[in-house]
Amino acid sequence: MKIAILPGDGIGTEIVHEAVRVLNVLDLKFESDTALVGGAAYEAHGHPLPESTLKLAKEADAILFGAVGDWKYDKLERALRPEQAILGLRKHLGLFANFRPALCYAELTHASSLKPELVAGLDILIIRELTGDIYFGQPRGRRIATDGHFPGAEEAFDTMRYSKPEIERIAHVAFQAARKRSKKVTSVDKANVLETFQFWKDVVTEVHAQYPDVELEHMYVDNAAMQLVRAPKKFDVVVTGNMFGDILSDEAAMLTGSIGMLPSASLDKNGKGLYEPSHGSAPDIAGKGVANPLATMLSAAMMLRFSLDQAGAADRIESAVKAVLAAGLRTPDIWSEGTTKVGTREMGDAVVAAITGKTITTKS
Ligand code: IPM
């Protein structure tokens, strides 16, 4: 097994460091190689996704990714901005299926901005298509308008598009995931306005014929955004396009109290994947040792389960995370009265201790 480790920017380096410590105490046989990505790679090599980093990622069986981005790069031309690294990896590695589970841990029910009864036991899986849609559609750019409301004015445009095979393959992923859960899929679209998403709806419906045991519901994206805060537990597997998935997955993450708890997996057609926390690089708290490393550790667990066939080791990480929460340890993002505030490093120590069978002591 070969793992490419790409910590990236901001808190990325701190949280990936803790996740790697956790991997190292699991007695697994794996090789790993670390490379720069994002702003860090731009500083060193003049590009957010250097050839050498891409090569390492291509050759690995799985990729553990931290986060990229910093406001200081906002003025760079788009092709050199840190975000292009993650977009480039998704594109070049064909990572079309993005799994973003939103799970509300019993201990963190009160950290949600919604009433506890709305989120207690919440367990949703958002499956976001990751290599198509308006994110990658061509043409795009700036030009002088020749029609529209202001002919002759400067304008910008992007292209929303999906081909049939792209929709079919993500629909299969969603229906198959639903079979392992409560057999219900909500497909989110905007078929009432957009041609692309009428097509999405039609193709998902067609693929559904192969999964008569799974219930399929269609929902417009605006309604889905509303239902997610009204009655989130009505959802189970949600499948949607790249753009809507970006937005809805952040919303779903916040239902669980902290985006600092949520892992994600981005898989290609063979199950090779890139694993990253759902949150970003948080430059405001970078280097302070206060970032929550749990989402990255849980991403490492997803990596073991999905790409490296090590479900037992994945279970051990997930149980250890539950144990440290039960012991009352909290990084600042999930801290509440009566629990013990710890930093990134201490949280790492505690998870390592829980895995290796040592007891965890709390201070309060
Ligand atoms: C995400 C992020 C990325 C996206 C950015 C960093 C390009 O928001 O993974 O959700 O928009 O996909």
Ligand code: MG
């Ligand atoms: Mg996003």
